[in-house]
Amino acid sequence: MKVLKFGGTSVASAKNIALVKDIVSQSDNLKNIVVVSAFGGITDLLLQAAHLASEQNEKYKSVLKDIEERHLNTIKQLIPVHGQSRILSKVKSDLNILETLLEGSYLIGEITTKLSDKIVSYGELLSSYIIFEFFKQEQMDVTYMDSRELIKTNDLNEKAVVNFEVTDALCKTFFESVQKSIVVAPGFISSSEMGNSTTLGRGGSDYTAAIFAAAMNADILEIWTDVSGMYTANPKLVKQAKALPHISYEEAMELSHFGAKVLYPPTIQPVLSKGISILIKNTFKPDDKGTLITQNKNGKGKTVRGISHVENIALLSLEGPGMVGIPGISKRFFEVLSQAGISVVLITQASSEHSICVGISAEDTDEAVNTVNAAFEYEIDRNRIKPVIAEGNLAIIALVGDNMKSHQGLSGKMFSTLGRNNVNIRAIAQGASERNVSAVIKKNDVKKALNALHEEFFEENIKQLNLFVMGVGNVGSKFLKQVQQQKKYLKENLKLNIRIIGISNSRTMVFDEDGIALKNWEGLLEKGEKADKNSFFDTVQKLNYRNSIFVDNTASDEVASTYDAYLGNSISVVTCNKIACSSNYENYQGLKNMAREYNAPFLFETNVGAGLPIIDTLKHLIASGDKVLKIQAVLSGSLNFVFNNFNDKIAFHDVVKQAQEEGYTEPDPKIDLSGIDVMRKILILARESGNRLEIDDIENKSFLPKESLETKSNEDFFASLKKYENDFQDLYTQANEADCKLKYVAQYEDGRASVGLQQIPKNHDFYNLQGSDNIVLFYTERYPNQPMIIKGAGAGAEVTASGIFADIIRIGNF
Template identity: 65%
Template sequence: MKILKFGGTSVANAQNIKLVLEIVTNKAKQDQLVVVVSAFSKVTDLLQLASIKAASNDESYKEIVAEIEKKHLDAIKELIPVSEQSGLLSHIKRIINHLETLLDGCFLLNELSTRTSDTILSFGELLSSYIIAEALKQNLKNSSYKDSRELIKTNTNFGKAAVNFEVSNQLITDFFASNDTQVVVMPGFIASSLDGINTTLGRGGSDYTAAIIAGALNATDLEIWTDVNGMFTANPKIVKQAQPIATISYQEAMELSHFGAKVLYPPTIQPVLRKNIPILIKNTFEPEAEGTYISNKVTSSTNPVKGISHIDHITLITLEGPGMIGVAGSSKRLFEVLSHESINVIFITQASSEHSICIGILNSDADTAENAINKAFEIEISQNKIDPCIVEKNLCIIALVGENMKNHQGLSGRMFSTLGKNNVNIRAIAQGASERNISAVINERDVKKALNTLHETFFEENTKQLNLFVMGVGNVGEKFIEQINQQKKFLKENLKIILRVVAVSNSRKMYFDEDGIPLKDWQSLLENGETANKETFISKVKSLNLRNSIFVDITANQGVSETYEQYLKQNVAVVTCNKIACSSAYGNYKKLKSLSRQYNAPFLFETNVGAGLPIIDTLKHLIASGDKVNKIQAVLSGSLNFIFNNFDENNSFHDVVKEAGVQGFTEPDPKIDLSGVDVARKILILIRESGYKMEIEDIANRSFLPAACLATTNNEEFFKSLITHAPHFENLLKEAKAKNCRLKYVATFENGKASVGLEFIPKESPFYNLEGKDNIVQFYTDRYIDQPLLIKGAGAGAAVTASGIFADVIRVGNI
């Protein structure tokens, strides 16, 4: 015999019930069945709400009853032929009338006892099971209905009655010994006391009903039919990459169901565990799916972790004080207090010093527990031997579960390291001697990030998902997104990195999509996005609280650079080509670097110098290996190099500067490049990364621009001034040719001093043949004395800058 249980979503409406009937009819061809059903979806909640409203003298309970009645009558009309409906409609109407009478009593008495509540809540299963039994008879004549209250007997602990297995098992075996129908339909959740009073088995009790029947009849297996393909490695509503678990042991299933795996009610396992009756979790809407098979066998697997689960709405209560050390009975008194208040303890940990005991309970019990504990220990508290209990609400318990975890080293280390890298603060830790479960208490707002990062670590072949928040989508930003779209497949297959652009913003609009923006449509989505605002952007990044978040700044905006601190403090990595932050006051530069270390949030700015060239990265390796930089000589402006390489007798200085802007080599304000400010910032960053303290004001800037050009206030005026002062630039060119030199804008650092300025470069210099938009940097160090370490290549342009930003993002992924 097989026991099948169908949950609320499986019997939510007539359409779903037809799927249930099809499954039952097919299985009945091979096996004798007991079919246990839940109430129609949401009906138990409606019954509870109606009873509360009635007891509160709120007449709207009548509207709820009408809604419940309509839901069931509609199902009858779809499931039962018109000619067969009369008797069933009358029966359902009698049940509804009985329900109305009970609720009217609650309304008149302004009272709702636990006994009355159990009776009212039982109506959901009574209605659904009777309708489904009658519908089944239309297809399967050899089927019947049996009221569970006649077979399952309990005590009178209303709300969650304890089953009297001795009596119940005898009643169940006696009934089925004389029953010859192929299928028996029974209501789940409900039972009765020995003297016939209605009781319930607790929320989720329909699973328990099915298990009680299975255990009593020594069934071949117990099938739990629900709306998912079995138990998952994590909650699929939170972790999109969660996978169904094919096989799992009873103990593992109990651990996962205790820690929030909603597809299975924890007490379900007990009656079948004793008899070694396997449980199969199946999907009503995908009956061909494999599902999850639960048995007493521990399956060997390369992955010792079977699942990651969690419990929301947890409060952590800590009792501590010197008066607990070496004093026998403190723990006993604490747990007795909680027991007297009927408070369930979900989590326990105690320091080996006996100085404190920490427990986890539901938020709803927190105030009661706090008052009761403080009252029980009021003498010790008044004597300052014990502190008033510390209460921390709105927490969550996450747990790794697996029978084979005890045979693998370092699992807890991987777990806590993974959480730490994403700045998930752990409030408490517990692990049983069986090592089947490692539990940690974290802030509730971090649960999504925690579950996803742990799932990546233990179930996704170390695939890491990076969530990008991109600000600035001009020439460079557009190329950056284009490169992401182009390389997505390669990164996933070869580097195990999944890149998602979660937000894009320009100066006018911004657009967010938590599931990742479709990159082929990003421009149109952005155009129709909300008004851009830096503070709102930051707020949304914080509220999403996604794992492996990276803020990508592709602007030259000072205001944006001033927001980095807020991102780093939220464990959001910062990747930027914006030079302003790292060339700002030295104290701010050091603060950002310190915050990066403190919050484990990478702060990468390779493209601040040399666009896509590995200049800063190389410099970091030099310093890390113990080398010391003594001198730097460099041409650091790809735009200025492009300008002076193309400025000749046939191309005016004005026209070449214009062309550099068109090709994206200059900043939006070209004066930043031509004034030498941009180069000064770059050499300053290299000096600081070399370990020296310096401010931008300390760098001598020998500008080649006339004072009138520097004094302009907008681009239009600036370009006019270049035409006005054309002879000045022509004279510079003539002088260079006369000296058989080329013009290069050079940055130098030596003996603690730095300067930037236009220089006449002779043929023997490595700078002389620097073509196009190339940059060149020479590092003279303790190890590179006679011949400097030289880095040379394209140092400007949208594509190369975007590739440098892209490389920094990948570096974050590999950290």
């Protein structure tokens, strides 16, 4: 014998019911019990109608009308016209009784649990009857049985307790005597021994099927639903979730208890002792393997089998000095909640006995607070115990697996993963079986937590990085192109999956939660919403993705001022913008401290030397115990390009213009030529060496005329360069006559720093520096005479973009 249960989505429409018929027809068992739920959404409509009626709101009639139309239309679609009359008459008769029940609730202005059970039972009664008649019309060997005649319970409505001794006897008598090969029965409903309708709780159709399966020692219990089994996580929240081919009863119970809605938690109990397997299948993809639930006989398998969660949780905390060493406090606490019908889903207690914290359904919060405070009124009045504290908007997230107990460090791995992603843990619980580790977190963090944990435990070490990019000019556009080109390589070789979630320029911004298609990012951005740095941050924060990285490709001080907000929310920052790190020392150090405190990397390698590993090398020197004695450097690729190309045959103005057009200078070339850019760079290197310096401490020996420095626009600046061409030619002539080259040099030594144009002789390391190359000489205690030299392309959009890309990869490898 096989028991097949079909859920609400499986029987939500005539089309779906036809699929159910095909599945049942293909069963090769001699006898099949088919348990069906109410049509999808009908139970909610019945509850809504009952609620409206109890409030004497006549809108219940329109809800009832919707219920009627759903059922009558389904009959008309399933049954040929010549066979409809009798079925429509029966269904309308049942709907008339339902109408009478609702009208009674309307007249008295209330609804009892007994009346509620009668009303909601019509969902399954109507669906099962219609499906039975459809099967019969299709020439199937089928009969019908009202489950209320077989499943007997106590009189506790809405969550009735089954009397298995009576129920099993009735089931055996009926199913052993029935001659038909298929029995259709409604799920969810039962009756008390007095004959009153009762229900088995939401999801009770699974339970009905399990009761039948256990009573008849069925070969297998099949649960047909709208997903292909139990998943490693909720596939609606975790796109990478995978169906589990095989799990144990205990794992299934833990996962279903913690929110895996594909299976109603009590379902497993009746079949567990009988060793009856449960197979979860997809009605809409019947060829999918599904999930088989059996005993775990060999003790083998993965450590973590699934990650599940329960939303709408509240924490209830009872604490106070009067609890310490006093027997019976816990008993009273739980007894009070039990008597109020409030279920406790998580328990944690301080070893000092100073506090007890439990997780309950959020909808029970007010009643729980009032009940517990009343029970402990005496202790509260005498300040021995504080009034109970309730905290809402929470959820429970749980790791589940039979073999977790035999592997060390899983809890630590779980908590560190959550911590890296700024998911605060409010409470922790672990069962004695070590099959489950649970943590209470903010409800808003559920999606991020599930994805982060799933990535850690199930995705073969593939780490997803979610990028939010501000600035898509020269550098930013090259960066996006590099990401597009390298995406496949990074995933296959470095196990990094990079997604661009948000892009902004100075005019518009665009977001896509599934990742922006980089082939068409320009068109998407053009149609985006109005750009706003605060709105951009708010969206990043609201999306709340794991491994989020803010990428700043601008030179904006306004954008740089937002770094603390990102870091304070555990969002990493990667930037080529030098403003933040060259601002006042307190701000620079504060950002670095925040990065450590919130475990959010703050990387700015491209602040000095574009794509050259200058800052990274310096960090390693300092971390390994070396000490910087002196730094000499040519740090401006743009200035090096200018003076390498400037001579007595080309105007200084023309060379600077060329440098701007080829992307070597900032959009405002005065930033480069004034020395401000180089001052910022040597300041950053001095600070990264462990020294406290401000920008005003750096001596700037500018070669630009005062008038050029005081210009307010690029047009005026370039005009001033033409005006003072003779002065620039004099600089070149003097260097040429001395057989030297002009280089703009930055230097730091003995706590002092300076920048300025220098004549470099032939025997110097800087003399042969070509194009836009940078060079840095680190004189340290380990390299006192022959410095460590880093040399290479130090300007240009491509190399700067590659430096930003390298910082992002560093974060991915953390």
